[in-house]
Amino acid sequence: MLDFDNDDLVAETSPDLDLDLDLDLDLDLDEILDDVQPDFFRQGLDLYQQNKVEESITAFQKEIEVNPENANAYNNLGFIYYQKSQWSDTIVACQKAIELKPDYAEAYWNLGFAHEMLEDYESAVAAFKKGLDIQPGNSEIYTNLGNMYVRLSQYEEATNAFENAVLFDPENSVSHNNLGVAQYQNGAYRDAVSSFQKAVDIAPQYQEAQNNLAAAKARVDPLEGLEIEI
Template sequence: MKDNNALGIQYLQEGKYEEALAAFSEEIEQNPENAVAYVNFGNVLSAVGELEKAIKFFERALSKDESMGTAHYGLGNVYYQLEKWHEAKDHFELAMKKGVNDSDIYFMLGMTLLQFEQPKLALPYFQRAVELKPEDAEARFQYGLCLAGQGLIKEATTEFELVVESDEEHADAYYNLGVAYAYQENRDKAIEMLDKALDVQADHMLAAHAKKILTEN
């Protein structure tokens, strides 16, 4: 007997959304009380931008099993995309309480707190995201920005260096390295990093402006 949930997840990972919806739909028909199938269906709808429909499926999952942390996580993601920050934050926190504990949820909660302009509160979430998934360049970049925002320039520099090691095309990380080295009065290194930002993204206005300031002085 085929496992529709496993099949649907495979299709979702391959970007075959119609096939994924068909598999999860069949699972729901056969096992209407299976909360996981509703979450999976909601995840596909979310992936294709059917956000309002996705909300209904995540809520249906919770009506079947209120301890379903992944349903709260799905709702958090949808509300984040809809820029409903309070709802996003509430659902991410509920997801954590109900056992979702991977790097993605720490990253998303950190991103949500940034929308409230609370980088100091976001910082430990990005730190945890990076601890759980060291290769996540975007989480590390946000962690570096929060460190820099708290005046921890050397620590931020270390993080930005690690970002560009893993992603040589990360123009914003090079730009922030340039600024960080300028703060540390290492003008040559600062210009080198700003040049790298401009190599990756020729129209990086902030990098061009920072370089202009450094080369004119």
């Protein structure tokens, strides 16, 4: 999982959105078809886990040469291309995985991450939603979907996505924080206070959520925290 803060997403006076990416490397060898020779596939996994990235790419490419119908190999190749910041190559590999295996939720999600890095947020939304249609209930993907809606300034849709995220993982402080951001941007300041407070309750050292909570409280009661001299 990759976590980063996007400081330039909103104005300095607005809450900070905590972006949460989750990429999927397919490690389930049981999904490989019976006619697939697993040597290159397993070799690719082993090499990647040994941090031998280029050798891992070569192994998965050889697997595809031998077994061109192996969707798992294409997805894993796309995952590694993502790690190398080769976003366009990720898209090509994941699209091929989906062509071979239309119900491949992880490939749709990895496709969404690559579209995000290319700032094609609408395509990222479409990919995340398709993956969730296939495999609903993934809190982290709902959070990523919400993040894309925030980038598109679609705060109502973002709120719905983050609400699903906290529904499926009530203890995810990042999802509560990002829900608060969407609510704040949509003018629902009291709801935002509640969401930021929940994030802080879960993770007391979560500085972004603390800052956001203070900003939202100031919107609800501009005089809160001010000392008046009489």
